[in-house]
Amino acid sequence: MRTSARRRGVAAAAAMAVSAVGLAACSGGGGGAAEATCTNEIKQPDAAQVTVWAWYPAFDKIVDNFNETHTDLQVCWTNAGQGADEYNKFQTAIEAGTGAPDVIMLEAEVLPTFTILESLVDLSEYGAAELEGDYTAGSWSDVSNGDAVYAIPVDGGPMGLLYRADIFEEYGVDVPTTWDEFATAAQDLRDAGFEGSITDFPTNGAALNYALFAQNGWEPFQYDAAKPTEVGINVDSPEAEEVLTYWKGLIDDDLVATEDAFTTDYNAALVDGTYAVYLAAAWGPGYLQGLSEADADAEWRAAPLPQWDPENPVQVNWGGSTFAVTTQSEQPEAAATVAKELFNTDEAWKLGVEDAALWPQWKPMLESDWFTGLEAPFFGGQKINEDVFLDAAKGYEGFSFSPFQVYAYDQQTQALFDMVENDTDAGTALSTVQDGLVQYATEQGFTVTE
Amino acid sequence: MSESKSVVAPSKSRPTSKIASRRQRWGYVYVAPFAAVFAVFLVLPLGYALWMSLHNKGIATAGRSVFVGADNYVKAFTDPVFLEGLWRVLRFVLVMVPVQIVVALVAALLLDTLATRLSKATRLLIFVPYAIPAVIGALMWGFLYSPRFGPAGDLFGLVGLTAPNFLSSANVFGSLVNIVTWQWVGYYMIIIYAALRSIDPSIYEAAVLDGADGRQIALRIKVPMISSSMVMIVVFALIGTLQFFTEPQVLRSSAMGAIPTDYTPNMYAFATAFNYSQFNYASTLAFALGFLVFVGSYVFLFLTRKQSGLK
Numbered sequence: 046m047r048t049s050a051r052r053r054g055v056a057a058a059a060a061m062a063v064s065a066v067g068l069a070a071c072s073g074g075g076g077g078a079a080e081a082t083c084t085n086e087i088k089q090p091d092a093a094q095v096t097v098w099a100w101y102p103a104f105d106k107i108v109d110n111f112n113e114t115h116t117d118l119q120v121c122w123t124n125a126g127q128g129a130d131e132y133n134k135f136q137t138a139i140e141a142g143t144g145a146p147d148v149i150m151l152e153a154e155v156l157p158t159f160t161i162l163e164s165l166v167d168l169s170e171y172g173a174a175e176l177e178g179d180y181t182a183g184s185w186s187d188v189s190n191g192d193a194v195y196a197i198p199v200d201g202g203p204m205g206l207l208y209r210a211d212i213f214e215e216y217g218v219d220v221p222t223t224w225d226e227f228a229t230a231a232q233d234l235r236d237a238g239f240e241g242s243i244t245d246f247p248t249n250g251a252a253l254n255y256a257l258f259a260q261n262g263w264e265p266f267q268y269d270a271a272k273p274t275e276v277g278i279n280v281d282s283p284e285a286e287e288v289l290t291y292w293k294g295l296i297d298d299d300l301v302a303t304e305d306a307f308t309t310d311y312n313a314a315l316v317d318g319t320y321a322v323y324l325a326a327a328w329g330p331g332y333l334q335g336l337s338e339a340d341a342d343a344e345w346r347a348a349p350l351p352q353w354d355p356e357n358p359v360q361v362n363w364g365g366s367t368f369a370v371t372t373q374s375e376q377p378e379a380a381a382t383v384a385k386e387l388f389n390t391d392e393a394w395k396l397g398v399e400d401a402a403l404w405p406q407w408k409p410m411l412e413s414d415w416f417t418g419l420e421a422p423f424f425g426g427q428k429i430n431e432d433v434f435l436d437a438a439k440g441y442e443g444f445s446f447s448p449f450q451v452y453a454y455d456q457q458t459q460a461l462f463d464m465v466e467n468d469t470d471a472g473t474a475l476s477t478v479q480d481g482l483v484q485y486a487t488e489q490g491f492t493v494t495e
Numbered sequence: 496m497s498e499s500k501s502v503v504a505p506s507k508s509r510p511t512s513k514i515a516s517r518r519q520r521w522g523y524v525y526v527a528p529f530a531a532v533f534a535v536f537l538v539l540p541l542g543y544a545l546w547m548s549l550h551n552k553g554i555a556t557a558g559r560s561v562f563v564g565a566d567n568y569v570k571a572f573t574d575p576v577f578l579e580g581l582w583r584v585l586r587f588v589l590v591m592v593p594v595q596i597v598v599a600l601v602a603a604l605l606l607d608t609l610a611t612r613l614s615k616a617t618r619l620l621i622f623v624p625y626a627i628p629a630v631i632g633a634l635m636w637g638f639l640y641s642p643r644f645g646p647a648g649d650l651f652g653l654v655g656l657t658a659p660n661f662l663s664s665a666n667v668f669g670s671l672v673n674i675v676t677w678q679w680v681g682y683y684m685i686i687i688y689a690a691l692r693s694i695d696p697s698i699y700e701a702a703v704l705d706g707a708d709g710r711q712i713a714l715r716i717k718v719p720m721i722s723s724s725m726v727m728i729v730v731f732a733l734i735g736t737l738q739f740f741t742e743p744q745v746l747r748s749s750a751m752g753a754i755p756t757d758y759t760p761n762m763y764a765f766a767t768a769f770n771y772s773q774f775n776y777a778s779t780l781a782f783a784l785g786f787l788v789f790v791g792s793y794v795f796l797f798l799t800r801k802q803s804g805l806k
Contacts, residue, residue: 133769140774161554162772249751259637274555308749310643449554451770455756462752466664490553 056386068451071094076365077116083121088112093376095383098125098135098369099150101200102331102401110393111386113180118379120387132451139164145373145378151196152366153187154252154446158304159369160195160270161448166370168194173380179389184406186443188367190270197384198406200397202326203437204256204361205429207333212321213346220348224291227351231300233411234321240385242299244322245314247306248461251454253324256363257292258285259444261353267494278482281475289464289471291444296465303465312336316343323349326363331402334423347421347429349436360440365406404434411438449485456481548779554772568780575685577780580760581787584739591672592732596725598676599683604713606684607691618688622681629678634637634744636674641749662750679735683728691717726803730792737788740765760784 066312085108087094097120100222101107109124123146125131132155138144139162151159159165173194184198206220213220213230216237221227231243247253258265263284266380267277295301302320304311315323316339333345352358370377388394394410397403398419404413417435420426447453456478464474479495486493542709550562571577602621606614610746624632639645640661647658661670694717702712734737747754747762756770757763760780796803 129770136769136772142689158772276555301502305749305751308641309638310749312642423580455766455770458751459755462664466752486555488553490555 051159056401059365061457064280082123084124084493085109085112085120085122087119087121089119090115092117092119093379094119094121095148095376095380096121096123096146097148097150097368097383097387098123098131098146101150101366101397101401101403102471103396106171106396106400107387108475110390110396113387114390114392118382120383122196127382128434129451132158135159135164135371143373145371147374148368148370148384150199150366151369152364153184153196153198154364154450156188156195156367156369157268157270157446157448158450161281164372165195166372166374166377166381168197168213168370168381168384171370171378171385173197173385176385179408180406181408181411181438181441182196183362183438183443184365185367193270196369196386199366199368199388200328200403201406201438201441202328202362202364202404203434203441204324204326204363205329205433205437206350207323207325208346208348209321209343210346211342212241212318217284221351222349223355224351224353226293228295228300231295235300236413238415239321241319241321242302243246244324245302245304245306245311246321247298247311248303248465249458250306251457253306253363254289254457254461255444256326257324260350261285261288261300262359262360264445265287265453266445268445268448273448274490274492275494276491278455278479278484278486279495280482281472283480285475286471289461289475293464293471297468308425311336316340318343326365327404328364328402329440330421330429332424334402345424346427347424347433349433358440360437362441362444363438373380404438406438411435415484447482447486449482449489452485453478453482456485497626515701528538544778544782547775548782551775552773560775567776570776571779571783576757577760577763577783580757580763581784584737584759586668587672587735587739588736590668591675591736592729594672595676595683595732596729599680599687600718600725602680602684603691603715606688607717608709608713618684624678624680625682627678629741630745631672632678633742636670636677636742637746637749640670640739640746662746662753663734664753667708667746667750667753671739671742671746674746675736675739678742679732684726684730686728687721690721694720722802726796726799729799730795733795734788734792737784737791 082098083094085105088109089112092115093413095118097108099122104122104124108120111120120173125134125146131150135145135149139159145164152343156165169192174192176197177189181201184201188194188198208220212234216234217240218230218233218237219226221230227243234243255265256265261284263280263282265280265282265285267279269275292301296303302314304314306354313336314320316333316336318340323333325332330347332347349358368387370380370384374380388397388405388407391410391413394405394407395415397405398410398416405416410416417431419430423427460474460477460481463469463477464471483493483495535772547568549562549564550560551567574721594616606618627635640647642648642658642660645658645661647661651658659666661667698716698720699712707715738761739759743754743758744762744765747758756766761784764777764780764784767773767780
């Protein structure tokens with residue numbers, strides 16, 4: 046009896062050991078940020094390593110370039126997902142108090158969302174303020190707040206109008222330069238027998254719609270990171286209502302499509318001749334070229350974004366990203382160096398422009414003859430930077446986003462969808478967003494001014 | 496169930512010898528691995544989530560977590576967004592659960608009666624969708640529903656009609672019911688089929704001698720005899736539907752307007768936590784939903800205690 050009991054005990058202990066090993070194997074994947082596994086190869090194994098999350102295309106080349114040109118610092122890069130996927134992981138790491146990288150790629154629009162969680166380091170302590178002159182005014186305004194600098198600008202999205210020259214020519218319609226002309230062109234194309242629509246107004250294109258409203262002087266949020274509990278919300282302003290009423294009119298006349306953006310269907314429609322115009326940011330040409338099933342006869346050209354008042358043109362920006370240093374980093378100084386130096390050489394930016402189709406906010410590259418004179422083969426050799434996007438980039442003055450931007454975007458997507466689906470007017474849609482955001486901000490402990 | 500009682504009873508009254516009690520101590524060692532995993536990965540996170548749901552932390556007051564008692568729960572049960580999501584999953588329960596069960600039951604009864612080689616292949620084909628991961632299945636249906644890439648446009652075109660937009664806000668409900676039914680019917684069918692195979696065939700012989708036809712055997716003998724399996728799969732379907740998440744979350748990428756972030760309570764909790772960084776309120780929503788699922792399953796099991804044999 047005793048032996049059998051003992052033998053059984055041994056078996057039980059063995060079973061426990063096996064499951065303990067299993068558990069250890071499970072927890073092996075966790076690990077702190079410091080000993081994370083890198084996607085890239087480390088060139089200098091003895092140098093300090095800085096972990097970076099980013100999702101730029103061809104970023105492996107930029108990382109290799111950095112690691113080859115630095116002996117004391119090495120970048121350890123991970124692609125933690127694109128946009129919202131990465132932000133979700135970062136939010137979770139902030140809540141958990143551990144797990145964030147040293148340096149993180151963030152779009153400019155979400156910087157206030159993370160500064161209010163006290164999760165980004167003020168880089169002015171690490172000499173970032175001296176770099177102001179190297180970056181465009183608009184991009185610097187987006188990353189800084191008074192003397193504080195929360196991120197280093199990388200790329201931007203000055204807006205232009207990409208159009209199918211072959212379609213405009215076939216139906217004998219001129220390319221619009223104002224929004225009035227744009228509406229007329231939409232009608233003319235239809236009257237001349239064009240079966241598609243002049244363009245798409247995606248109800249889920251919240252960031253695009255923000256840019257279109259901003260062009261008419263819309264300033265939905267007043268937020269100052271120095272007074273983090275106060276926020277001004279003025280979404281349903283006459284400026285926004287004017288723009289949205291304009292688009293609602295085109296939708297009602299069935300001149301503009303309302304397909305969701307960034308779906309497979311939308312991607313196909315962009316390039317198969319369904320739309321004559323793609324309202325795009327400077328990264329749009331790169332996006333277009335990456336799409337398959339393109340119309341073989343397509344002749345794409347770029348033109349400046351139409352204006353409300355051609356006497357006083359307003360330039361707007363859609364998208365753009367930055368590198369920020371997280372407060373969880375144990376080596377903020379090294380992290381700040383990485384954030385500053387990943388994209389501060391001609392070599393790095395040549396890779397960024399040619400392989401990743403990024404639009405530089407770094408002025409030495411932006412103003413270089415090489416960049417200005419680039420001919421885009423996709424646009425029949427047109428110098429689209431010089432013709433369109435450089436002016437747009439210089440004219441952009443910055444935009445104030447809210448500290449709950451993801452929520453604000455979701456609310457807007459819903460309200461615009463309801464507007465199209467239930468045929469309500471622009472004012473109703475905007476006041477729904479306004480009321481929702483005011484209530485939300487109040488619940489979150491903000492003092493709200495309307 | 497009276498037999499099981501008579502089996503358990505004598506073991507309780509048996510005097511415990513020293514050897515037996517020493518043996519029983521080893522029992523704990525066997526249970527320990529499970530108990531440890533259960534505590535670390537289930538009890539602890541649940542406890543932490545409960546603690547979080549009783550506290551609050553606004554975005555503007557970052558870092559300061561304050562105890563608010565049941566405030567979050569009061570907010571949740573008066574939150575129109577949460578209640579609307581609940582009402583929506585209840586409608587899914589009312590439509591989706593009966594559809595799945597009826598289809599699975601009919602398929603299982605047919606396959607149980609037929610004994611050809613074709614029936615084996617059919618059984619496998621009905622089961623295959625369950626072997627496809629839910630995310631992949633939903634992505635696949637996203638393409639099938641697509642007006643540009645899906646086959647619907649061509650199929651309707653053959654008879655001169657235009658295909659409906661499966662992802663419009665009016666149709667997305669039915670489109671989701673279709674995905675879930677496609678995915679789960681095979682699984683439920685296998686459970687019912689297994690229960691049917693365990694019935695003693697001599698009962699059927701007796702029924703045939705008594706003059707019962709195939710329909711009567713199916714409805715009067717087979718269905719009552721597998722009622723406990725039926726109750727089980729209804730509970731599975733009920734819990735799964737109340738926690739509806741994967742399919743709408745995946746389909747949302749191609750229908751953002753028709754499927755908002757708060758389409759179901761679970762999606763709302765997910766967005767609240769990971770998109771809007773309100774982990775406290777998200778814990779409350781998750782707990783509130785968990786409580787309702789518990790109550791719902793309990794009520795159902797209570798009402799069907801006779802059929803399930805739990806009484």
